[in-house]
Amino acid sequence: SCPLILVLGDQLSHSLSSLRDAPDGAVVALCEVAEEGRYVPHHPQKIALILAAMRHFAGELRAKGWRVHYSALDAPDNVQTLIGEAERLAALYGCDEVRVTRPGEWRLWQAMQERRDAALPWRLVEDDRFYVTPDAFADWARGRSTLRLEGFYREMRRHTGLLMEGDSPLGGRWNFDHDNREPLPEHLEAPEPPCHRRDATTREVLVLVAEHFGDHFGALEGFHWPVTRRQSLVDLRHFIANLLPHFGRYQDAISDDQPFLFHSRLSAALNLGLLAPQEVCAAVEAAYQDGKAPLNAAEGFIRQILGWREYVRGLYWTRMPSYKRANYLDGQRGLPDFYWSGDTELRCLKRAIEMTRDNAYAHHIQRLMVTGNFALLCDVAPAALCDWYLAVYADACEWVELPNTLGMVLHGDGGLMGSKPYCASGKYLDRMSDHCQRCRYDPKRSTEENACPLNSLYWRFIERHADRLADNPRMKPILGNLARMSDARRTALRKRAEAFLATLDTEPAYGQGAHS
Ligand code: FAD
Ligand code: DLZ
The missing domain is CATH 1.10.579.10 (DNA Cyclobutane Dipyrimidine Photolyase, subunit A, domain 3)
Known part of the structure; x- marks a missing residue:
């Protein structure tokens, strides 16, 4: 007997907790299911990104020696829900439990929790790809009357040592927001984002998504998301070299014809697990230390990831499910x-x-x-x-x-x-x-x-x-x-x-x- 390890579409990290210490013979399952594409009408580019990234990740796992089952969206026996498909596969492979890293939504977390004591039990393991776990955030929040970002962020800076000089923030201030509010000057153009090669896998997914989700709001033509870790690293390097120096200054600017300005476009790769927040923040800190980016840019960016991204996740897990009804x-x-x-x-x-x-x-x-x-x-x-x-x-x-x-x-x-x-x-x-x-x-x-x-x-x-x-x-x-x-x-x-x-x-x- 062995576990079925379900890896979700936003868990595409080789260091994922559910993959750690797996016994020989464990089956890793990645499942494309219609329900996840439709519970809200996701943008076709979002669906294509996730499915293409899942297919590439499955290939990488196989190459590393994992036993992988991949349920394609149009496979005839696919039952088209994550829970249903995982349980079908567990039965198929004779697995005695389904193991999964904490999902990113209460909806799925609750459905999985309810199956902890089922005949085929589900076992949830903590997602440790963040700086802070929900339990650690709850400890921080306990007893505080307000949960403002600023206090949390300072604690995170002290805890990680990012942009710190001993106990003090580099440059003597925690926050350089004041320098980060300029509109875009008339003739300044941000560089184009990298254009990634669409290999056969990505092309196949784009056709599949057009066929199944073409009725959703959103155009597929301009798809240029990174679908592998390698492509995500190209985007990270592009950001550090070409955009970060201007990131802070024009962080709040809006342009009629430039959609990306000096923003990193790294959120999708981060949220899918193709990049780790720690490596992104380390790269930004290094760029500052090498004199390649000013402090207001480096601090402004690190605050978004070390501060806001961790903070909203903590709020989500400590306040759900009532938060959604507020x-x-x-x-x-x-x-x-x-x-x-x-x-x-x-x-x-x-x-x-x-x-x-x-x-x-x-x-x-x-x-x-x-x-x-x-x-x-x-x-x-x-x-x-x-x-x-x-x-x-x-x-x-x-x-x-x-x-x-x-x-x-x-x-x-x-x-x-x-x-x-x-x-x-x-x-x-x-x-x-x-x-x-x-x-x-x-x-x-x-x-x-x-x-x-x-x-x-x-x-x-x-x-x-x-x-x-x-x-x-x-x-x-x-x-x-x-x-x-x-x-x-x-x-x-x-x-x-x-x-x-x-x-x-x-x-x-x-x-x-x-x-x-
Ligand atoms: P950059 O401007 O380059 O910022 C760098 C990184 O910081 C981002 O990649 C992201 O990981 C993080 N970040 C920045 N702002 C926030 C924030 N407010 N909260 C959490 N992380 C942040 N971000 C998502 O990742 N997913 C969402 O579903 C999402 N929904 C949003 C909905 C609303 C109404 C608003 C106001 C913001 C939302 N954000 C969301 C936050 C933010 O707008 C995006 O992270 C950012 O625009 C992504 O583009 P970027 O990677 O170029 O960001
Ligand atoms: C968003 C999404 C989509 C469109 N499709 C899939 C899928 O087919 N299979 C999968 O495992 N995950 C998908 N996802 C991401 C999930 O919706 C996401 O893992 C949960 O909402 C938890 O964050």
């Missing part, structure tokens, strides 16, 4: 239809959605301050927005998507993650992007027919939540501005916002996501 600002609107087409006259949203469609990617500020901010100002229901973010990005895994969407974008957790809602008017977009110059709406106007809708929506949002936000010291100046506004101005803003909202076609409002 809706502090009571958003009830369905998702505007144009999130699935880009068919809107708001230039910033149009471009962010088109880039998402073409690349299965939008950078952080587009996610937070364009598609996120608009949904926040329009009271979109968290479940509707979360399903969209989980579907459309190649890097989307619920452990990282949910806290970012529900917590950071929608303030749905009432301030656990962010000390105030990240709401912004058209002025912010005008300052940080070049969209407004090409938009039919004017960011400097608020109530006229050609006024940027974000301006009136912003004040409607502040008015609607004034009571909830009154005790928040960071909201006081904005609430003061609202209080000083004349009644006539307030009414005009409210009217303009309501008139705009009435023109939005939305999916039916719903309180529960498709896969809740």
